[in-house]
Amino acid sequence: MTSVSIPSRPVDRLVQLKNHLSTMTQKQHxxxxxxxxxxxHEDVLEAMSTPATSHVDPNFIPVFGEVIEMTRKVVLSQAAQPIILSGSGTLGWDQMCNVIEEGDEVIVTNTGYFGDRFGECLETYGAHVTAIRVPVGHRVTVEKVKEAFESIKKPVKMITMTHVDTSTGVLGDVKGIAAYVRQHSPETLIVIDAVCAVASEELRFDEWDIDVVISATQKALGAPPGLSVVVASQRAIKVYENRKTPVRNYYSNWGKWLPIMAAYEARKPAYFATPAVQLIYAFHVSLSQILAYxxxxxxxxxxxxxxxxxxxxxxxxxxxxxxxxxxxxxxxxxxxxxxxxxxxxxxxxxxxxxxxxxxxxxxxxxxxxxxxxxxxxxxxxxxxxxxxxxxxxxxxxxxxxxxx
Amino acid sequence: MTSVSIPSRPVDRLVQLKNHLSTMTQKQHxxxxxxxxxxxHEDVLEAMSTPATSHVDPNFIPVFGEVIEMTRKVVLSQAAQPIILSGSGTLGWDQMCNVIEEGDEVIVTNTGYFGDRFGECLETYGAHVTAIRVPVGHRVTVEKVKEAFESIKKPVKMITMTHVDTSTGVLGDVKGIAAYVRQHSPETLIVIDAVCAVASEELRFDEWDIDVVISATQKALGAPPGLSVVVASQRAIKVYENRKTPVRNYYSNWGKWLPIMAAYEARKPAYFATPAVQLIYAFHVSLSQILAYxxxxxxxxxxxxxxxxxxxxxxxxxxxxxxxxxxxxxxxxxxxxxxxxxxxxxxxxxxxxxxxxxxxxxxxxxxxxxxxxxxxxxxxxxxxxxxxxxxxxxxxxxxxxxxx
The missing domain is CATH 3.90.1150.10 (Aspartate Aminotransferase, domain 1)
Known part of the structure; x- marks a missing residue:
């Protein structure tokens, strides 16, 4: 065996570092x-410090499986597909690359910063975006949406709404616009950026016939930031399955993730990329609290x-x-x-x-x-x-x- | 004020849930x-339960800034650019979309599952991949790399190596191949998938003249999964800046993230997408421990x-x-x-x-x-x-x- 000189654990230095970090954080909370x-919640934070656990550990698999099931319940759906990835809320926009193809017409209802950015994201994946803008503080009306549909002479692939634009605090009329769209253009995908809305604003996935809800853990879902939470309708998944061109993204590709979500929900091990195990534990606690309430x-x-x-x-x-x-x-x-x-x-x-x-x-x-x-x-x-x-x-x- | 019936916090049910989760996890660690x-490490886990902190809180900004600086030190670089995002290690592959354009020639040295997948990711972004395959358990030799360069009649934009392929435990000859490539084809970007190598395997970013190191927190970097850790050379960033076509990805686009990393390092607030605050605190602790050691x-x-x-x-x-x-x-x-x-x-x-x-x-x-x-x-x-x-x-x- 080779012999090398390895210092013993430098305890003093570590204690010093820990105090330094404490000063930077907890003590000044x-x-x-x-x-x-x-x-x-304290229990959510406690779950964040769950010791190292394999992402295919028989103890972890049902936790992730339950997280998927509880997410579906929180958006009031029976059969929609949650996709829970390591990433920020913004990664949910990215996942729209799965249903958008070059030249697709998209209407973006815009009530602030997040509408602008979502539109920019969709353009990256080839969408032709028609933005409906309103003065700051106002919501987009069904009337405006009607005008936008009338102005576009081609089928509209998708309409997006920011449920609550975090930059302005404006609440979108998701129910009203979704009802109009579903009646006027049944094939149009209804996509809700609900990062700042899921579990705080009224949102009824099945009843309102929504296609995609995009969220993240760190708002009303009550767990620390780091998980992208998307829920997709079977209609949206069919659009993905029937697309004519390859998905222009690797990490966000539903083809990689749908089998993983199905496996965890079936309580079977599966691997594409390592999930954020501790965040999943924490999210399990917050989802349990939300459903208990x-x-x-x-x-x-x-x-x-x-x-x-x-x-x-x-x-x-x-x-x-x-x-x-x-x-x-x-x-x-x-x-x-x-x-x-x-x-x-x-x-x-x-x-x-x-x-x-x-x-x-x-x-x-x-x-x-x-x-x-x-x-x-x-x-x-x-x-x-x-x-x-x-x-x-x-x-x-x-x-x-x-x-x- | 409207009056609604809201139950008090259902304490019994929550205690029950907590015991349920404990049974599923900690008790069976x-x-x-x-x-x-x-x-x-216990201190890393403790940092995971840091209470809610704004991503632009004056207490958090220097923590993220130090994480960026310490990451650079861990790969033994003076001036390379760390990019630390909410996501899994796989998201690091995705970020190669920033330097790859349609038709670019890429050599992928393949020593297992992760080489296959990395190649597939690069093809998604338009690369023409030449894979060097070796029998299981063997490493790719400089001789094989030389043959691949000779077989490709165009400039080679990038060569990738899996430093340690987690599927086989094979250690790539990063030093030897990097030295050959830099001499034979100085403009070729040298990209190392070092997810299972940073902070455990010898890796000298500046001395070996590497262009990109891709890693993640949950291996030798010692913090829970959920952060994609990429370090890019100034050469790689210039290639990104001089590209002729738009980056085909929104979430992984360096144009969004480089200003954010620069801001945190300069101890200034910035926002593109919410960072995984608690994971950054935990990573701060593990990086501090690594550098102290x-x-x-x-x-x-x-x-x-x-x-x-x-x-x-x-x-x-x-x-x-x-x-x-x-x-x-x-x-x-x-x-x-x-x-x-x-x-x-x-x-x-x-x-x-x-x-x-x-x-x-x-x-x-x-x-x-x-x-x-x-x-x-x-x-x-x-x-x-x-x-x-x-x-x-x-x-x-x-x-x-x-x-x-």
Missing amino acids: KLCMIPGPVEF GIENRFAAHREASVQFRMALAHLGLKPVAVDETCAANGMTAVWYPEGVDAKLVAQMAGQGVQIAGGLLQPHAPNYFRIGHMGLSVCDPNRKHIKKVIDVLTASLSQLGYKA | KLCMIPGPVEF GIENRFAAHREASVQFRMALAHLGLKPVAVDETCAANGMTAVWYPEGVDAKLVAQMAGQGVQIAGGLLQPHAPNYFRIGHMGLSVCDPNRKHIKKVIDVLTASLSQLGYKA
Whole structure:
């Protein structure tokens, strides 16, 4: 045997590193009230530190299988296909490469930053995008969608909606537009970017006859960021299966992933790429909590919290970006800074232990802020997160010289 | 305010769920000695449960910035560009879409399953792939690479090597082939799939003049799965910048990510897609541990562990898949089942608390097993992981009727 000089574990240095990291993180934890990542339940965080487990371990396979089944239940579907990958929410847009072919007509209903980006993603995969734009704070109406369909002389392959645009807090009319599209153009795929909506906004996959829901774990789904969560209808999967040209993407290719999802759901081992085992465990906990609470109760709780939140804003004389209640998200609110207040508000609140987010949609970004009210912060009122964010907002505005 | 009926937190049901999950996981934890995910340090797991933190929180930005800097150090580079994304190791292959254009000639040196798949990925993005295949257990020689270059009458855009093919445990001759390629065809990009090699196998990015290293967190890098870790040379980035056709991929597009990596390294907020915050914290801990231990010490420790492991195999009369020591990985070993023993060995060892992996490369998969010996299990000998896996292997073989 060769003999080499290997130092023993450098304990002192590691302790020092650990203290360094603690200073950077846990000790300075602020209540995270941005529109995702949201605050996570202790049990979810505990599952994040599950020891190393093989991705084909007989203990892990049923956990992933149950995650697939519970995801289907959360979007209120019986037979749609969840596809849960290691990646961010953005990777869900990418997966539309499976149903888009060169020259396909797509209507993108656009209510902010995320509509712009989704359209750009679809163009990468060959789509010809017709964007429906509305003034900031407004939603896209069925009437506008009708006009778009009439203006396009070819079959429309897909229409996309941002259920809640995280950049503006505008709630799309998914139910109304889906009903129109299904009647007017039954073959058009109805694709919902619901990253900031699943498990907080009313969304009925089967009843509304949706084709794809795109989400991610770190918002109302209540687990840390790192999983792309897509649910596809059998109609969407048929479109993928009948495509004429190869999928222009490797990692997002459903041909690779559908057999893997089927295998885990059948409680059998399978491998294409290593799943994020610990995140799957954490997601299992949060999905279990969501289903134990009840989906209809989730919708109701978020509706109530958003009413409470907007009442507090009105009391402070603040104006949401969403122009009226019908187009206001229930899981987050974007708010215009009042006269004399600017992005200093975010730092002011952070200094008092509450993290909110600045604006995101240019050129308006410097003029508004965003607060998340979803998931744990809404469903466990004992934690008083909503009260705290309102109290700190009130105090911070006052400290910055604003008078309601 | 609307009044809705929301149940209080259903505590009993949640406790029940938690016990259910514990039964499925922690209580049945087996020592994870597959070739990744590997066993994780307690401090790494603790960082996984960092509470919710904004991806642009002033506390998080320097953590991500340091992760980028430490990743560069781990591959022994001064100026290469790390790109750390939410995704699996496979997503690193996908990122080659940034430098490949339709019709580009690529040589894929193939020593197992992962070479096949990498080639398939590159073809998706338009590459014309020339695969160099060798019998199972053998490495690709410089001579074979020379022949491939001679057979291709056009400039070769890229050559790929699997540093350690996780399916066979064969260690590629990265140093030798890179030296030949750089001299013979200086513009050819040298791309190393080092998912199962970074921080366990000798790899010198700058000294060997490598262009891309592709890795992932769950092997010798010592953090749970869920991050794609790519390091690109300035030469590779120039090739991306000077490409003539658009990148055929949205999520993996370096145009989106390079500004984000630059921002985090400059300790400034930036956003394209939400990073996997908790995984970044965990990766920070494992990178800190790796650098504290020392890269050269890591190489030496893995060399020593592999010698020890192969000696134990020889003692048992078992034969590694890698045909000789020069092509045997230091972080894992694939081993032929001896006469009379088959895949039952994996279950037999699992029953005694040690998880190993079966074969992966068809048609040989039913005829061999794989054991990981990397990261924590090698660098902290006090844990006696290597001794345990050898002891349980010995006992299990005996229980299955095998006599050395």
